[in-house]
Amino acid sequence: MADIGKPAAFDGIGRVRFGAGSLQRLSALLTLFALVIGFGLASSAFLSVNNGLTILLQTSVIGILGIGMTMVIITGGIDLSVGSVLALAGVISGFAVKAGLPVFPAMTLGMLAGAACGLFNGFVITRMRIPPFVATLGMMLIARGLALQLTGATPVSGLGRSFGMLGNGALFRVVEMQQSGFPRVIFPGIPYPAILLAVVAVLIAYILRRRRIGRHIYATGSNEEAARLSGVRTDHTKLYAYTMSGALAGIAGNVLMSRLVTAQPSEGVMYELDAIAAAVIGGASLSGGVGGVGGTLIGAFIIGILRNGLNMSGVSAFIQQIVIGFVVIGAVWIDQIRNRPS
Template sequence: MSDTSKPVQKYQLGGLMPAEGQLHRLSALMTLLLLILGFSLASPAFFSVNNALTVLLQTSVIGLLGIGMTMVIITGGIDLSVGSVLALSGVVSGLAVKAGVPVIPGMALGILTGTACGAFNGFVITRMKITPFVATLGMMLIARGIALQLTGAAPVSGLGDAFGVLGNGALFRVTEMMPNGFPRVIFPGIPYPAILLLVMAGFGAYVLHRRQIGRHIYATGSNEEAARLSGVRVDWTKLYAYTMSGALAGLAGNVLMSRLVTAQPSEGVMAELDAIAAAVIGGASLNGGVGTISGTMIGAFIIGILRNGLNMAGVSAFIQQIVIGFVVIGAVWIDQIRNRR
């Protein structure tokens, strides 16, 4: 019994968010506020309504991917396939709608495709005993290859206005028709992707902190063997985490393709790194057992605002990648210091 007391204590700390985790999340929040302050001083347009909506739309995809990635990382794993699964799911939705399937069932097919990819990852990891890095790397290649094969590497266009409602619509939007025949936006409303992100973040936090499966996810990442000896179905828990990651990648694919009103098989490249970065910046530990959805949301907004602010400052996309790379290294370094303590 004495051998398992320490792992159980670590699991409890992971689930209840220890002081170190709260400090990490607070530091991420302070970083976010400093970024907002700095970019608002650098450009008056940063605080405009249109720019705020742009940030929300850009962050929604990163946030949706980050929620699933957080669950996977807490179990001690990694999912490198979410960017390719995003593309495949969006392509399946686009092809279904193009073939005459109504938009909602067509998008549901895309989400089911992502769910199936995630379940396959979980099966390969738990049954075939292949490491998460290799298993999800293989799925990254498989999903991207299928997406390119289905479309002939060409975008799927002509999907209709209804396909773009999810990505471009907004709740409570108010417009009026001008004498010239063009509409004028009085109130832009709340974008549907932002509402969807809020709902899924709430659902993810509820699962992790209020449901038994959430406690099992933390226990598995804290000490897998101790969790197994305590009666946790470790393989089923991992399967659940990877399946959720795939499903959320499918949902993110629908949001992104809906924004473009075109299914692009080349979309989502490097999106998995944004998702990992959001989770790590928000306090998730790559060693497993630690992480929160709220922290990941802060991390996602840090990446979104950082990219948006650098764009407004005229910084090239290549320099942006360098900056975000250093941010990720810094976040992982802080995580390593925390683990050594």
Template structure:
């Protein structure tokens, strides 16, 4: 059966769209409920500064979640994004430390991430190793490489320019006081949040309007049917993993720029946040279902949850327990949806 024939079935398509829309609306209602609960417990939660902090904290999760969504839609998984983030950010820091200008160094960091994704895709499609095992291996390889390159030590003194991407803001307004000090009138919109917006729009356009996006959905829905319809399944999977790796590299640049230090130990367990964002937003681990808008909602649920728990004084260990329960619940709901 061809992909075109599958798409021509109105009843199945309407059911899928309605189910996905309902899932996204449920996630949006959950986000609104979390905001209401945390705002009730702490009035400062709804302040402008805290809102911008949530935007800043969510940007890295969102970038990883977008790449993870593409991989999950193909029916795969990428457990290496946290380690690839660290490796790409470390490579960027090493190049800047060696005198390479910041922009080319960050571009090279993204290329490093894309190369890791390419290796993942080749191992999965050519060696026929399951995505879980292949990306688990890459997770260890990338982390070990980052630690080996730096001797497990952070790379500091990278200069003010290196920190612009992670700490800069659009429309920031600062007033000079008579005593010579500065007063921030409006902190501005963080650059990482603006970057996340553009990447999300581009990824949504790719998935919904371009041939590669349609092939990604077709591969995840029914790989054999997609192959018989002329879709190059292997190339599609490789492209999804390359995009995931490239976005992990971009997220690594953002995170290291925020710290103004390249940390080879960063990104631990970030893959779980990325998976949770995608699944909470409606992506199915069975493949063929998911969207960028839902992933953004899922990323903000994770970001708001972490921010609200921090403001409530909940320890980082308890936060891990709560996020773990959220991941299990999201996967359970996904399985119930798949059975129906």
């Protein structure tokens, strides 16, 4: 199984060197443990099984988006469109179900729509030579506009119980029927979105660590010119990374819309910032060449636990944004210190 715990970087001559960014990954892990201990001491309910599973469920969408974002950031790019692509993919899945398509093929269609948006991003960046920030900002507006235009800015509802299975179902859920006729949940089970997150994490970690395209992603971000001279098809590699980011945004859109059992064209606003924050907190370098799936998962759970714990403490959503903003600034500051020449 691929090692998903270590960030990596390219050494400029064709090899991936592991362990770069270990300071930031270690600090993120210590922060995660400190948050769990702190919120656990503040409220005994925080450490309950039900709350832990709730955190897993809430973090799954940001985790999946963050993993796709990590691939792009490693190449030295950025993807500001994932929140809007998430909404568009969910809307397309919803329309496909309304048209009579079974849920799985419909969600596959939504994922492919996300991949198409990512492919377009990659094409604009590699062929038209438009900077990633501008290209993906344009796609953010295009995808959101398409989602709103297709739906008339209204939710796509009436999708049926089967559409909500992915987002609301759970493995090993134990339910007991009471004498009153009402069910009682003995064990809520492991949410399907959390299982999907684990599958995506292992798959992408394997690609980054064990496949040639993974080595090329690190090489492109570490030193694009050196990678090109070493025979790496850097444009092809960027195209792959952005397509994967779009596809994972499509999967995240399916999960989120399934949780709501409606396709909401206005969902996913600011999610791209959470995805970037998860990757950066977890050790991905905005200058490229450094990052890993394990670090991004840690970053996603830091965000999820912060929001959950602050909610339980009665802190407003606005204050939560301020706190997470300071956390992101701190993570980038550590990244800057790490990249300073000694």
